[in-house]
Amino acid sequence: MQHLWLIPLFPFLGFLINGLFGRKWPNSLVGAVAVGSVVASFAWVVKVLLGVGELEHAYVERYFTWIQSGGVNIGVDLAVDRLTAVMLLVVTGIGSLIHIYATGYMSHEGGFYRFFSYLNLFMFFMLTLVLGANYLLLFVGWEGVGLCSYLLIGFYTLKKSAGDAAKKAFIVNRIGDFGFSLAMFLIMVNFGSLDFGTVMAKVAPLPVEQTMGILTIIALLLFVGATGKSAQVPLYVWLPDAMEGPTPVSALIHAATMVTAGVYMTARSATIFTHAPMAMEVVAVVGVITAVMAATIGMTQFDLKKVFAYSTVSQLGYMFIACGVGAFSAGIYHVVTHAFFKALLFLGAGSVIHALEGEQDMRHMGGLRKKIPITFAVLCCAWVAIAGIPGTSGYFSKDAILLAAHHHHPWMYWVGVITAGMTAFYVSRSMFMTFWGEYRGHHHPHESPAIMWVPLAILAALSLAGGKLFDVPHYLEPLFPMAHEEHDMTLVAIASSAGFIGIGLAYFMYVLSPGIPKSIAATLGPIYKLVYNKYFVDEVYDATVVSPMVAGSRSVLWRVVDAGVIDGIVNGTGTVARGIGSVLRTLQSGQIRSYAAWVTAGSVIVLVALSFLAGGAQ
Amino acid sequence: MPSAVPLSWYLILSAILFCLGIAGFIFRRNIITVFMSIELMLNAVNLSFIAFSYQLRQVDGHIFSFFVMVVAAAEAAVGLAIILTVFKNRATLAIDDVSSMNN
Numbered sequence: 001m002q003h004l005w006l007i008p009l010f011p012f013l014g015f016l017i018n019g020l021f022g023r024k025w026p027n028s029l030v031g032a033v034a035v036g037s038v039v040a041s042f043a044w045v046v047k048v049l050l051g052v053g054e055l056e057h058a059y060v061e062r063y064f065t066w067i068q069s070g071g072v073n074i075g076v077d078l079a080v081d082r083l084t085a086v087m088l089l090v091v092t093g094i095g096s097l098i099h100i101y102a103t104g105y106m107s108h109e110g111g112f113y114r115f116f117s118y119l120n121l122f123m124f125f126m127l128t129l130v131l132g133a134n135y136l137l138l139f140v141g142w143e144g145v146g147l148c149s150y151l152l153i154g155f156y157t158l159k160k161s162a163g164d165a166a167k168k169a170f171i172v173n174r175i176g177d178f179g180f181s182l183a184m185f186l187i188m189v190n191f192g193s194l195d196f197g198t199v200m201a202k203v204a205p206l207p208v209e210q211t212m213g214i215l216t217i218i219a220l221l222l223f224v225g226a227t228g229k230s231a232q233v234p235l236y237v238w239l240p241d242a243m244e245g246p247t248p249v250s251a252l253i254h255a256a257t258m259v260t261a262g263v264y265m266t267a268r269s270a271t272i273f274t275h276a277p278m279a280m281e282v283v284a285v286v287g288v289i290t291a292v293m294a295a296t297i298g299m300t301q302f303d304l305k306k307v308f309a310y311s312t313v314s315q316l317g318y319m320f321i322a323c324g325v326g327a328f329s330a331g332i333y334h335v336v337t338h339a340f341f342k343a344l345l346f347l348g349a350g351s352v353i354h355a356l357e358g359e360q361d362m363r364h365m366g367g368l369r370k371k372i373p374i375t376f377a378v379l380c381c382a383w384v385a386i387a388g389i390p391g392t393s394g395y396f397s398k399d400a401i402l403l404a405a406h407h408h409h410p411w412m413y414w415v416g417v418i419t420a421g422m423t424a425f426y427v428s429r430s431m432f433m434t435f436w437g438e439y440r441g442h443h444h445p446h447e448s449p450a451i452m453w454v455p456l457a458i459l460a461a462l463s464l465a466g467g468k469l470f471d472v473p474h475y476l477e478p479l480f481p482m483a484h485e486e487h488d489m490t491l492v493a494i495a496s497s498a499g500f501i502g503i504g505l506a507y508f509m510y511v512l513s514p515g516i517p518k519s520i521a522a523t524l525g526p527i528y529k530l531v532y533n534k535y536f537v538d539e540v541y542d543a544t545v546v547s548p549m550v551a552g553s554r555s556v557l558w559r560v561v562d563a564g565v566i567d568g569i570v571n572g573t574g575t576v577a578r579g580i581g582s583v584l585r586t587l588q589s590g591q592i593r594s595y596a597a598w599v600t601a602g603s604v605i606v607l608v609a610l611s612f613l614a615g616g617a618q
Numbered sequence: 619m620p621s622a623v624p625l626s627w628y629l630i631l632s633a634i635l636f637c638l639g640i641a642g643f644i645f646r647r648n649i650i651t652v653f654m655s656i657e658l659m660l661n662a663v664n665l666s667f668i669a670f671s672y673q674l675r676q677v678d679g680h681i682f683s684f685f686v687m688v689v690a691a692a693e694a695a696v697g698l699a700i701i702l703t704v705f706k707n708r709a710t711l712a713i714d715d716v717s718s719m720n721n
Binding site: 590596 | 644717
């Protein structure tokens with residue numbers, strides 16, 4: 001026994017301790033409990049991975065039966081295979097760094113203990129999600145991380161925008177979860193189990209579906225779940241708004257871990273997806289659309305965190321391209337490297353925002369290169385990584401995806417390359433606007449404390465070297481065999497040069513001649529407006545879904561059902577009781593002789609009735 | 619039953635006394651009269667108890683009537699005390715005037 005259950009237990013204990021007692025404790029103690037629990041979890045992951053050996057097959061621990069009803073038998077089982085191992089290391093490793101960083105970042109904020117108990121609870125659910133050996137346990141973690149995401153987006157409870165963003169995230173995710181639930185029901189009905197091993201063993205011998213079959217439907221419904229959690233078109237709208245939460249939350253939940261749960265789940269269900277080529281095609285196309293759309297929006301935003309949020313959506317699109325073209329290991333590879341550099345980007349952005357006392361608008365930044373040099377240095381590492389400069393982590397994973405895409409459909413490769421160029425452009429743009437030029441704000445920037453920049457330095461090292469260091473696709477080969485080994489250097493060179501072109505273009509537009517962006521925006525006019533306003537997707541959803549729902553709730557559910565039916569029943573009960581009372585109360589006159597008369601009359605009636613009954617009985 | 623007086627006579631007498639008690643209770647306004655009407659009803663019931671007890675050669679009816687007498691005595695003690703207090707406070711013995719409920 002490796003005692004896998006201890007891995008999620010540590011953060012859960014941290015959640016309980018901080019949640020119950022942290023209110024009165026000093027921040028240092030709360031921080032120590034929170035960080036300690038996650039680091040303990042990380043240490044236990046390492047111990048387990050050293051203990052289980054090569055992991056050629058999944059290592060499963062079965063604890064107890066959870067649901068037993070007829071043919072349904074679902075256990076609380078945890079499992080580790082190579083995919084889970086990768087995810088565990090990312091979640092606990094990056095999670096530890098972000099927890100450490102957050103103790104510094106949140107030190108001036110109220111609700112310190114609340115923040116860390118939520119964050120620990122998130123770790124618990126995320127670890128349940130990746131460790132669960134069946135779909136239902138995965139779903140428990142899936143919903144749990146959604147809950148924690150909701151709580152942490154709305155962490156600043158006094159800000160209305162934060163509350164709205166939290167509700168939006170929660171509700172949009174419900175749509176995805178609906179699809180996921182249906183998929184689970186279908187799996188249960190068709191394969192009689194939700195256990196990954198059992199289901200995949202039953203799916204594997206089935207023929208590949210060329211038309212719309214049951215596996216295609218299951219795969220598509222699973223993907224609906226993934227689009228919600230992993231912010232794909234058309235359900236991506238919650239993620240940019242989710243930036244209302246504290247920045248460490250954006251880094252941990254909305255960049256590095258939770259939003260990759262959809263990719264993890266797709267990879268976990270790879271056997272189902274590979275048997276449903278039509279569903280795969282949908283996944284890839286949705287990924288492409290998301291990647292391009294989010295990248296274009298990212299190029300026009302001025303809020304530093306919003307840029308990175310759209311960048312996250314775009315990069316998640318990349319991961320789904322990988323899954324859609326069958327290169328699951330490349331997708332997971334990108335999950336890992338993206339966790340490094342995007343967590344770093346967010347934490348670095350947090351460090352910038354921290355230095356500027358809450359300023360997020362890049363138009364009020366600039367020239368920070370000299371003022372916060374450490375933050376600048378680490379952000380540069382993330383910058384080159386996400387731009388895909390050869391040798392950095394982003395280069396390896398992006399190339400793996402693009403090559404797989406080229407093998408599948410060359411047009412996907414070309415769109416991916418253009419998106420890579422746009423990615424390099426918008427990240428460079430935000431870097432140039434933040435760190436170059438003259439300082440345009442009115443704060444006094446100060447460098448962040450060591451507790452914040454040390455985790456950043458570690459992430460910077462991982463962003464640069466992590467791709468080479470961790471050869472994820474090779475490690476995952478027993479699970480996802482690599483179909484092709486062609487490594488066309490021309491394609492790689494084209495993809496890399498797209499990154500350089502993006503950086504160069506941004507340098508030209510935002511450093512050399514800063515007037516150009518405005519004139520381009522003016523020239524493009526309506527197109528720029530369309531992109532700047534995020535294609536008006538929020539407005540369209542508002543008009544087509546939200547407003548009718550609100551109007552319907554107001555006119556039908558409130559005025560008719562609530563005020564009419566429900567209140568009517570309640571008030572009617574009261575009215576009837578009062579009516580009966582108004583008749584009966586005349587009897588209670590306080591005149592003792594009238595009571596006596598009633599008693600006598602009653603007795604007489606009883607006697608007469610009894611004598612009639614007795615007469616009838618004879 | 620050696621005498622010629624049949625059971626029904628006793629019962630009829632008991633019923634008449636009981637009805638007189640009820641009538642007195644309902645129609646008289648003086649509290650003391652009402653109180654005496656209650657005693658009359660109790661004694662009417664006692665009479666029927668004794669009559670049945672004698673008829674059935676069982677002692678239960680006697681015991682019951684003793685209980686009734688004990689209760690009636692206790693009730694007379696408490697009731698008269700209440701009547702005295704009421705009279706002291708309100709200077710009236712009219713039962714309808716004693717009611718303190720708003721109608």
